Amino acid sequence: MTDKTISEKADYSPDLERKWIFFLFKGRPETISLILLVMICGAVAFINPSFFNMSSLVDIARASVVIGLFALGVFTVLAAGGIDISFPAIGALAMYGVSSFVINVFPGMPMILIILFSVLIGATLGAVNGVLVHGLRVPALIVTIGTQYLFRGILLVFIGTVWLMEMPSQMIDFGKFSLFEIEANSGVTVSLPVYFLVFPIAAITTWFVFNRTLMGRAIFAVGGNSNVAERLGYDLRKVRIFAFGYAGALAGLAGVIQASANRMANPFDFAGIEIGVIAAVVLGGARITGGTGTVFGTVLGVLLVTVVNNVLVLVGIPSTWQRVVVGAFILLAAAFFVLRDRKSAL
Amino acid sequence: MSKKPSSKAAFLSLSGIHKRFGGVHALRGVDLTIEQGKAYHLLGENGCGKSTVIKIMSGAHEPTEGIISLDGKHLNYLSPMAALEAGIETVYQDLSLLPNLTVAENVALGEQLVAGKGRLLYRLDHQKIKQTAIAALRKVGLEADQTLLGKTISDLPLAIRQRVAIARAIASDARLVIMDEPTTSLTRHEVEVLIEVVGRLLDNNVAVLFVTHKLEESYRIGGEAIVFRDGLCVAQGPIENYTRSQLAELMTGRSIEATRYRVGKPKNTTLLDIKDLSSGHAFRDISFNIRHGEIVGITGLSDSGRNELAMALAGHISIPHGVLTLEGEAIHITSPASAISYGIGYVPEDRLSEGLFIEKSIYENEVPLILNRILGKFGLLDDKKGRAAAGEISSGMKLNTKDLDLPVSALSGGNQQRVLIGRWLSINPRLLILHGPTVGVDVGSKETIFHAIQEMAERGISLIVVSDDLPELLQNCDRILVMSSGRIVENFNAEEVSDDHIYQSMITSPQETA
Numbered sequence: 001m002t003d004k005t006i007s008e009k010a011d012y013s014p015d016l017e018r019k020w021i022f023f024l025f026k027g028r029p030e031t032i033s034l035i036l037l038v039m040i041c042g043a044v045a046f047i048n049p050s051f052f053n054m055s056s057l058v059d060i061a062r063a064s065v066v067i068g069l070f071a072l073g074v075f076t077v078l079a080a081g082g083i084d085i086s087f088p089a090i091g092a093l094a095m096y097g098v099s100s101f102v103i104n105v106f107p108g109m110p111m112i113l114i115i116l117f118s119v120l121i122g123a124t125l126g127a128v129n130g131v132l133v134h135g136l137r138v139p140a141l142i143v144t145i146g147t148q149y150l151f152r153g154i155l156l157v158f159i160g161t162v163w164l165m166e167m168p169s170q171m172i173d174f175g176k177f178s179l180f181e182i183e184a185n186s187g188v189t190v191s192l193p194v195y196f197l198v199f200p201i202a203a204i205t206t207w208f209v210f211n212r213t214l215m216g217r218a219i220f221a222v223g224g225n226s227n228v229a230e231r232l233g234y235d236l237r238k239v240r241i242f243a244f245g246y247a248g249a250l251a252g253l254a255g256v257i258q259a260s261a262n263r264m265a266n267p268f269d270f271a272g273i274e275i276g277v278i279a280a281v282v283l284g285g286a287r288i289t290g291g292t293g294t295v296f297g298t299v300l301g302v303l304l305v306t307v308v309n310n311v312l313v314l315v316g317i318p319s320t321w322q323r324v325v326v327g328a329f330i331l332l333a334a335a336f337f338v339l340r341d342r343k344s345a346l
Numbered sequence: 347m348s349k350k351p352s353s354k355a356a357f358l359s360l361s362g363i364h365k366r367f368g369g370v371h372a373l374r375g376v377d378l379t380i381e382q383g384k385a386y387h388l389l390g391e392n393g394c395g396k397s398t399v400i401k402i403m404s405g406a407h408e409p410t411e412g413i414i415s416l417d418g419k420h421l422n423y424l425s426p427m428a429a430l431e432a433g434i435e436t437v438y439q440d441l442s443l444l445p446n447l448t449v450a451e452n453v454a455l456g457e458q459l460v461a462g463k464g465r466l467l468y469r470l471d472h473q474k475i476k477q478t479a480i481a482a483l484r485k486v487g488l489e490a491d492q493t494l495l496g497k498t499i500s501d502l503p504l505a506i507r508q509r510v511a512i513a514r515a516i517a518s519d520a521r522l523v524i525m526d527e528p529t530t531s532l533t534r535h536e537v538e539v540l541i542e543v544v545g546r547l548l549d550n551n552v553a554v555l556f557v558t559h560k561l562e563e564s565y566r567i568g569g570e571a572i573v574f575r576d577g578l579c580v581a582q583g584p585i586e587n588y589t590r591s592q593l594a595e596l597m598t599g600r601s602i603e604a605t606r607y608r609v610g611k612p613k614n615t616t617l618l619d620i621k622d623l624s625s626g627h628a629f630r631d632i633s634f635n636i637r638h639g640e641i642v643g644i645t646g647l648s649d650s651g652r653n654e655l656a657m658a659l660a661g662h663i664s665i666p667h668g669v670l671t672l673e674g675e676a677i678h679i680t681s682p683a684s685a686i687s688y689g690i691g692y693v694p695e696d697r698l699s700e701g702l703f704i705e706k707s708i709y710e711n712e713v714p715l716i717l718n719r720i721l722g723k724f725g726l727l728d729d730k731k732g733r734a735a736a737g738e739i740s741s742g743m744k745l746n747t748k749d750l751d752l753p754v755s756a757l758s759g760g761n762q763q764r765v766l767i768g769r770w771l772s773i774n775p776r777l778l779i780l781h782g783p784t785v786g787v788d789v790g791s792k793e794t795i796f797h798a799i800q801e802m803a804e805r806g807i808s809l810i811v812v813s814d815d816l817p818e819l820l821q822n823c824d825r826i827l828v829m830s831s832g833r834i835v836e837n838f839n840a841e842e843v844s845d846d847h848i849y850q851s852m853i854t855s856p857q858e859t860a
Contacts, residue, residue: 214458215466217451224446231442233459238466291446 029285030297032336036283036329037304040311047315054182055190056314062192062261064306068199068299069254070277071284072206073126073247075298078281079210080243081223081290082133082140086125087251087277088270089151094121095255097159099265102168111170118256119249125151126248130241155267164265175260195257202250207295209246219243223291279326280305283333304329356415357382357521357553358403358434363412365398365577372398373409374577382521383551385544385569387558387585390597391788395577396557400524403555404436405429433521437528441511443499450479450495453514460518482517483510485550486543505536512543522553529563530785533648533814534849541567559788561590562817575599598790607796607821608840610804612640616673617808618777620659623668628654629832632668636777641799641809643819643840646829646852653695655829656779656812660692661685672776686715689776693766695785695812701766702754709750711765712736715773735772743768744794760791767798771807778802779810784818796822816845828852 045051070087077084098118102109109117125147132143178191210216221229222239230236259265278288284301286293308325312318317325358380365373373395380386390396401407402414405426414421416432424432443452454475462468476495483490486509499507508528515523529537544554544567558564564571564585571585573596581588581596588596616635623632629651636642646652658665661682670677672688679685685692694700703711713720713732720735722728736750743764747757754762763783770778783799784792799822803809813819819826820840828836828851836851 209467212470213466214455214462214468214470217447217455217458217470218466220447221444221455224444228440228442228444231438232444232456235464235466242466 028294028297029292029337030294030300032333033283033285033297033300033304036332037300037307040304040307044311044315051311051314055188056311058190058192060303060306060310061196063310064302065196065199065261066254066258067273067277067280067306068302069202069250069257070273071280071298071302072202072295073250074277074281075284075286075293075295076206076219076243077140077247078286078288078290079223079293080219080239081226082240082243083278083288084126084129084140084144084244084247085274085278086129086144086148086151087247088273089148089155090122090125090248091251091255091258092267092270093125093151093155093159093255094118094252095259095269096155096164096265096267097121098256099164099167099171099259100160102171103164103166107168109168109170111174114168114171115253115256118252120252122252122255123245123249126251127241127245129248130244133244134237134240152271159267161267163267165263167259167263167265171256171260172263175257175263193261195260198253198257202253203295203299206246210295215239215242220291225291276305276326279330283329285337287337356380357417358432359415360399360402361413361415363399363402363414364410365395365402365407366410372577373402375412376574376577376579378572378579378582380522380553380555382553383548384553385548385567386553386555386572387564387567387569388555388572388574389558389561389564389593390574391790394574394597396574397526398577399574400436400526400555400557403429403522404434404524430518433519434524435515435520435522436524437508437511437515437526439526439528439530441507443507443511443514445500446498448495449483449497449499449502449510450475452499452510453482453517454478456514457518478517479513482513485516485546486510486513487539487546488513505532505539508532508540509543512547516547516550516552520552522555523547524555524557526557527559528556529558529560534852535647537563560815561593573597594789597788605821606841607800608641608803608823610639610800612803612808612824613638613806618673619669619671621669621671623655623658623665623670625654625658625663625665625667627832628663629658629829632834634827634834634837636808636810638808639803639806640825641803641811641823643823643826644810644812644829645814645816645819645826645848648814650829650852651832652812652829653781656692656781656810659685659777659810660690660779662692686773689773691770691773691775691778693763693770693778693780693783695782697762697766702762704755705753707751707753708740708745708747708757708765709733709736711754712739712750712769712772715769739765739768739772742771743798758791759787760795763787763791763795764798767795767802771802775807777808777810779812781812782815783811783813784815792818816848819848820845 041051050056070091073087074084095118098114098121101117102114129144129147132138132147133140136143174195175193177194179194179196181189181191183189210219218229218234218239221232221234222236226236258269280301281293281298282288282301283304284293284297284299286297305326308329309322312322312325356379359378361377363373363376364371376395376399388396388400398407402409403424405424405428408423414424416424457478458468458470458475479495480490483494488494488506488509499510502510512523528540532540541563547554556564556567569585570582571588571593572579573581573593575597615638617638619635621633624630632655644652644655654663657663659679661679661684665679670679677688679688679690682692709732713736716735717727720728720732722731733750740748740750745761745764754765757765780799783795787795799809799811811819811823820843823840826838826840826843826848827834828838828848830852838848
């Protein structure tokens with residue numbers, strides 16, 4: 001028999017290349033979110049040109065920070081094959097705990113230390129999640145449902161239940177300090193606060209971890225198939241503690257920003273935010289089953305959800321419809337992802 | 347790389363190795379020697395200690411007793427790290443690739459992991475990853491262009507994945523690559539490619555140890571046979587010095603005749619007539635008939651359409667065109683349930699994920715098709731009736747246990763297959779389609795499966811056996827149909843055709859014969 005040489009260009013790419021459109025989406029599932037985002041912005045701008053003025057853009061930017069930080073954390077945990085729904089409780093505990101610490105114990109605490117303290121609390125609580133998920137071998141969903149109640153309970157029982165309205169001046173200053181201010185048409189001054197920068201910085205940091213360090217690949221490895229990853233020498237314990245700890249740290253950061261921006265600390269804050277955040281991450285192309293997704297996609301998902309939450313009012317759609325739109329988008333994106341996977345499986 | 351005879355000194359040797367797991371004495375004093383640049387074939391029935399011994403070589407198990415010599419140094423055990431440092435790599439049956447990472451990452455991340463010394467916040471060296479991946483992929487004959495390097499593993503066909511797994515094994519300086527049943531799910535053509543890849547490794551002075559059930563391939567590759575039985579190495583020597591039946595005898599401790607199992611003859615009446623069956627690109631213009639009690643083998647490369655044809659007849663995929671006539675009556679198979687209603691059963695190739703409820707008991711696995719027969723009062727299941735029925739199936743299939751509550755995951759591959767066949771026999775099928783009936787089954791169990799197949803034919807059941815294993819088809823079938831590019835290209839009488847002849851027609855496309 002005349003066997004072809006084994007260096008033949010192996011046929012590892014079936015019909016895929018021909019369908020360029022599916023090929024495009026195959027590599028970059030977040031394209032669907034990008035298209036939805038562009039379509040919405042286009043439609044809204046067409047109906048109500050005031051959308052593209054500075055004040056609504058600044059509103060969106062400001063509103064995206066907290067959900068964005070949470071989403072980057074959720075993305076990290078999802079990529080590692082877990083899920084975290086305790087982050088709102090972590091954010092609230094860090095926010096309220098740090099605020100009351102500064103008010104009652106250390107009023108002169110420098111802002112940078114306040115931020116670091118909050119991040120540290122968040123990272124510690126997140127690491128507790130990681131230790132439990134790894135040690136108990138219990139699904140992350142169950143563990144974080146448990147710790148969510150636990151963290152929120154600790155906050156309410158041991159730290160406080162009343163709203164803190166007299167916030168420390170350094171936090172208020174941080175929340176007000178603006179990157180730039182402009183006079184809007186209506187005569188109102190709009191300013192983009194400096195804390196907005198935290199979101200892009202966190203996104204770039206997360207991107208760096210995922211694409212330039214071994215940890216990023218290890219997170220994907222564990223999320224892809226934890227048994228195989230363990231056999232290949234990846235330390236599952238380290239990876240899980242890192243992923244949950246990192247998500248916790250971002251939640252702590254989100255907490256301190258929320259308190260500074262709103263000039264108050266509400267121990268019941270963030271309750272119910274988790275589904276919206278997970279939705280944003282999934283719209284960004286990460287699979288709920290782990291091992292996939294990109295930071296860029298996550299940012300797109302966050303922007304999409306924020307835009308829907310903020311601009312529908314501009315075109316006269318009542319805010320009660322936001323949920324309908326977000327729900328429809330999630331189903332649309334999910335249907336699209338499934339279709340794409342079936343296409344590539346053929 | 348030139349072959350240096352001096353480098354062929356013993357690289358790894360085991361002497362007097364014992365391994366006990368609790369009360370089980372898995373290895374009872376094993377001696378064997380591995381030299382670089384040579385091929386080895388670890389042969390033996392399931393449960394003979396083969397996997398225990400490779401786990402000792404790769405550092406996953408610590409021997410209870412005995413000495414491991416590595417480059418002349420005596421050690422009591424090998425840690426996983428020490429095994430890797432010594433260049434001992436294992437390609438497991440599941441390949442252990444990370445499905446969501448790229449080819450380059452799968453091949454070269456291990457090196458980065460070692461370079462990072464466990465610090466996971468270590469900065470990745472993308473240039474090095476690329477270089478290492480390209481070099482290793484070349485050694486397994488894969489053209490490492492940017493497209494391949496960036497492909498995600500889950501997008502690649504199995505045969506390419508396997509080569510990627512081998513590339514990962516040799517990415518760092520491997521001296522021994524252990525391959526656990528590497529050809530189980532490969533087609534003949536892919537096996538040829540693998541054999542060439544192995545040739546390259548041997549030329550590069552790497553030793554290759556196969557754990558395998560496929561003697562055919564071992565003879566083709568050559569090298570040394572290492573035969574295990576009951577936790578002992580009963581023979582080691584050049585494989586060409588042993589005949590097939592000698593090896594089979596060494597493995598089982600009894601002689602197994604490699605003769606034809608088929609003794610009966612089909613009846614002259616036609617059970618199923620298949621005319622002009624077509625289904626998209628999968629298969630075209632398929633026409634043949636099966637007589638009562640006939641055993642028809644179907645083979646071909648994995649893309650020849652044979653798998654799709656088998657699944658279409660069982661109702662797992664739809665048949666857009668063609669006419670099926672069952673005992674003179676036209677039938678339409680639209681789903682597995684409708685196939686079953688016509689008495690057509692299907693035993694899938696991947697019995698673990700498609701056939702068995704693996705964590706459930708033998709009882710629960712044997713009765714699902716006869717639930718209507720074991721109903722008691724109020725239409726509830728009658729446990730007593732069910733157990734009686736399951737017990738009958740177990741004894742009919744000669745299972746090695748009478749315990750109906752044992753999970754099937756605790757059974758050997760051969761016994762699992764018998765549970766599955768027994769389940770189908772419980773509905774007295776007219777046609778049973780067996781897909782790869784002996785994949786992953788040891789020599790001794792193969793024999794009992796073959797006997798079961800022959801008994802079914804004797805009872806008048808017609809069988810279609812879809813398989814890559816040509817000797818198996820030759821030993822069991824009346825006729826062998828060969829498929830290529832979706833068509834039936836040959837219809838051989840199994841008694842008058844040879845292995846080589848069938849293989850030739852498999853790799854010749856219909857266009858060439860036309």
